[in-house]
Amino acid sequence: MRAIGGWVVGVVLVGLASGLLGLASPVRAQSNAPVRCVSNDGHYARCAVPWRYVExxxxxxKAACVRGESWGVDRGTLWVDRGCRGLFGPADRGGHGDRHDARGGWRPGPGWDRQISLQCDSNKKKYQMCQVDVGRNGRVRLGRQLSDARCTEGYSWGWNRAGVWVAHGCRGQFLVDRRW
Structure with missing residues (x-):
């Protein structure tokens, strides 16, 4: 009986020591503590948060942090892009004049879905990113070439959700169909 009791005490002491040394398995608590989310080198990043609405x-x-452009919430996960770095925390449901779609994600206000004309220039044949939020269902096309250098999609120009890029001397007027 004494050996069993000593064994139980030993197990309890090992369990306590493990907990104190941080070896115990982590528990994800619902917390209101801010979460730091970072877009390193301008790249898109996702951060787990325990809240549905975030601010x-x-x-x-130094890069701008603008909701819907360089940060937002999509399917319950905070995302950052374009160099945005900050502390994020829980927000009141639908607070701050924001709109939420049926899934609880942020949605831009009226007038967001529209066409924008954007000039983007590759000076000295260098890569240049011209930032504009195209939206998740947007499209971009070359409206008018302004350079002697040929503008070929995929080689000297292209686009992603963050905007239009040019290279190899391409200069052009681009038509951005912003669609959420």
């Missing part, structure tokens, strides 16, 4: 508490980057 930017403090911007920590």
């Amino acid at each position: 930017l508490y403090k911007q920590e980057s």
